[in-house]
Amino acid sequence: MLVGVILPGSSADPRDPLGELASLASTAGAQVAGRIIQRRQRPDAGTYVGSGKVKEIAELARQQDANIILFDNDLSPAQIGSIEKLVNKGYEDDPTKGIKVLDRSELILDIFATRAQTSEAKLQVELAQMQYTYPRLTKMWGHLERYNAGIGTRGPGETQLETDRRLVRKRISDLRRGIEQIQDRKTRLVEKRTAGHYTVCVIGYTNAGKSTLFNTLTAAGTYADNKLFATLDTKTRAWKLDRALEVLLSDTVGFVRDLPHNLVASFKATLEEAVHADLLLHVLDVGHPHAEAQFKAVHEVLKEIGAAGKPELLLLNKVDTEEGQHHAKFWKTLHPDALAISARTGTGLGELAHRVAELARARETRATVYCPVTEGRLIHLIRGTIPIYEERMSDSEIIFDVGVNPASLAKLEREPALRVERADAAEVAAILPAPAPATLG
Numbered sequence: 001m002l003v004g005v006i007l008p009g010s011s012a013d014p015r016d017p018l019g020e021l022a023s024l025a026s027t028a029g030a031q032v033a034g035r036i037i038q039r040r041q042r043p044d045a046g047t048y049v050g051s052g053k054v055k056e057i058a059e060l061a062r063q064q065d066a067n068i069i070l071f072d073n074d075l076s077p078a079q080i081g082s083i084e085k086l087v088n089k090g091y092e093d094d095p096t097k098g099i100k101v102l103d104r105s106e107l108i109l110d111i112f113a114t115r116a117q118t119s120e121a122k123l124q125v126e127l128a129q130m131q132y133t134y135p136r137l138t139k140m141w142g143h144l145e146r147y148n149a150g151i152g153t154r155g156p157g158e159t160q161l162e163t164d165r166r167l168v169r170k171r172i173s174d175l176r177r178g179i180e181q182i183q184d185r186k187t188r189l190v191e192k193r194t195a196g197h198y199t200v201c202v203i204g205y206t207n208a209g210k211s212t213l214f215n216t217l218t219a220a221g222t223y224a225d226n227k228l229f230a231t232l233d234t235k236t237r238a239w240k241l242d243r244a245l246e247v248l249l250s251d252t253v254g255f256v257r258d259l260p261h262n263l264v265a266s267f268k269a270t271l272e273e274a275v276h277a278d279l280l281l282h283v284l285d286v287g288h289p290h291a292e293a294q295f296k297a298v299h300e301v302l303k304e305i306g307a308a309g310k311p312e313l314l315l316l317n318k319v320d321t322e323e324g325q326h327h328a329k330f331w332k333t334l335h336p337d338a339l340a341i342s343a344r345t346g347t348g349l350g351e352l353a354h355r356v357a358e359l360a361r362a363r364e365t366r367a368t369v370y371c372p373v374t375e376g377r378l379i380h381l382i383r384g385t386i387p388i389y390e391e392r393m394s395d396s397e398i399i400f401d402v403g404v405n406p407a408s409l410a411k412l413e414r415e416p417a418l419r420v421e422r423a424d425a426a427e428v429a430a431i432l433p434a435p436a437p438a439t440l441g
Contacts (some may be wrong), residue, residue, distance in 0.1 A: 001059040002035045003114035004072040005049055007042070011257050011297070012072065013290040019291065020257060021072045023102065023207075033064035048079050051086060061099055068100050075103040076393040077136040105132060108256065120182050127175040134168050197387065198247040198405070200239070201274045203302070204283035205294035206254025208362060209317045213283055213343035214251040217353075241357040245403075246387060250277065255278050257297040274307045279359055281352075283343070286316040286331055287324035313355065314338040318343045364403035369396050370419040378417060386412075 002025065004018045013019060020033050027031055036057055044050045048071070061069055068085065086100045091097045109129050116122045202210045218237035239249040253272055274280060284295055302308045314335050318324040320342035328340045339355065352394060366401035371378050382400055386408060392399040413420045
């Protein structure tokens with residue numbers, strides 16, 4: 001049974017306030033038995049919806065044989081306890097007829113737990129779950145007995161609840177320490193991998209077509225499905241734009257409205273690519289009835305992770321449908337620089353590659369690097385980390401015509417064995433390669 005409380009300033013879509021919650025429930029494997037909407041000026045302190053409304057919800061849930069009442073709002077532990085007490089009044093002695101109450105955050109955490117594949121993602125999800133669970137231990141401490149083994153026994157006068165709180169605090173501390181190590185390592189890896197390269201990150205609302213676009217552009221084989229949060233792990237691949245230019249393209253976890261703050265904090269490492277990217281490709285399912293709300297939700301998450309204000313190119317995806325084509329015209333009036341594409345059919349991706357190539361070259365400094373043939377380390381460094389437009393040899397040197405960002409160029413200039421000559425604007429115009437057809441592989 002889906003329940004939504006519409007408060008002033010709610011971010012829910014007014015045309016279908018419970019549409020996204022229904023999709024989340026379906027993704028988690030639930031079947032929707034019914035929906036209830038209530039409009040309030042402020043939540044009820046005890047039960048969020050008021051005791052009378054709780055009884056109405058309970059009656060409808062039992063009529064429809066629902067065993068879960070799912071709120072589209074975040075509830076406090078006390079509110080969940082009060083609602084469950086009222087809902088299950090008269091059925092306390094028959095657990096088979098008990099109805100469980102969940103809120104939006106707990107549902108999203110459950111979905112993330114089933115999607116996490118790597119050890120990094122599993123740690124991040126577990127931390128978010130523990131942080132969600134800790135203030136709710138008074139009603140669910142019995143589920144945490146598995147954490148008791150090998151950690152210690154209760155002290156004099158210590159209750160089971162106090163023991164579980166201590167165990168959860170220790171586990172949260174351990175998880176934070178592990179994730180901090182992952183974040184430090186990932187930050188170093190991202191900085192090392194992207195040194196000298198223009199980096200592009202695919203972002204967007206979950207199920208907008210990000211992974212499909214990523215696969216089409218790079219042939220990466222990333223898992224893509226018509227499900228919310230189909231993939232949680234960031235993938236990075238080389239994307240060849242033309243015969244002389246290659247950028248790094250990253251796919252990220254999908255965003256969603258009102259993403260739990262604990263989950264955003266836990267997945268900072270996963271979203272590191274977006275924070276450090278030179279360009280964000282914002283994929284929008286332009287034919288979705290809630291496209292406007294999804295567009296706003298993505299920018300709210302970007303603000304939370306510290307990536308707001310980065311250069312962004314809006315991609316109006318799924319224009320291979322009649323509805324998508326119709327809505328794309330409207331979005332183009334709001335965002336004239338947006339590109340209409342179809343990640344599935346490839347429509348518009350040639351223009352996308354051309355646009356990204358222009359932006360990448362605008363950030364480059366063209367230079368000629370003279371490297372002695374005896375400097376194997378430096379030759380390997382240049383070939384492995386820096387975009388090369390042309391490479392030629394003289395008797396004693398290898399000469400590289402390169403395009404690099406200012407930071408990488410400064411590193412090259414500090415190498416005493418290298419001679420670096422920057423090209424002026426006229427020389428750059430003369431030596432730029434002729435435009436080649438944009439490629440998707």
